[in-house]
Amino acid sequence: GQQLNQSPQSMFIQEGEDVSMNCTSSSIFNTWLWYKQDPGEGPVLLIALYKAGELTSNGRLTAQFGITRKDSFLNISASIPSDVGIYFCAATYNTDKLIFGTGTRLQVFP
């Protein structure tokens, strides 16, 4: 079946550093979404991407829809302690069903 491979699996960074994570697949998608999940909570949408090559920002977050439609990345600039959590990519292709990536666990140290 379709899979989204997300890397890195975990990151331990210092406050103020920039963060980059990506999501790749062997399948083509026409929508990429990035979510953040806090412990014991449901995922919250960060950024949505709808066109190949699209680059979208949301505050300190920037995400891009890969030109091949098989990948996407998320960057977080100047990380702060509240950025701690698990980040998931998700994607869909001509269907309502979302496929989730394997997740990147982010830890920010002061």
Next chain:
Amino acid sequence: GAVVSQHPSWVICKSGTSVKIECRSLDFQATTMFWYRQFPKQSLMLMATSNEGSKATYEQGVEKDKFLINHASLTLSTLTVTSAHPEDSSFYICSALGAGGNDRYGYTFGSGTRLTVV
């Protein structure tokens, strides 16, 4: 913005009993609802998709007789874990799709239910 209320947030039950989890869209009509299961330190795995008034569609490997899904109205879907066993212990999350969400694609997730079967 769109809100999905999921209840209960956590539940502990004895092995062999059944547990019902509710998912309500509070300010919009959810034409489709999705149920996910998430084991510790793992991703969200789609269990089933339900459309209002019709039978749910289950993903491969998910037992439809064990995980009963009802989507009787445009604002309520329920997941019942029947004859629960310890291996059913997990974090269950619903997601509603419909008009009214802030994001163009309209997915809104509930806050999840932590099920522990003892």
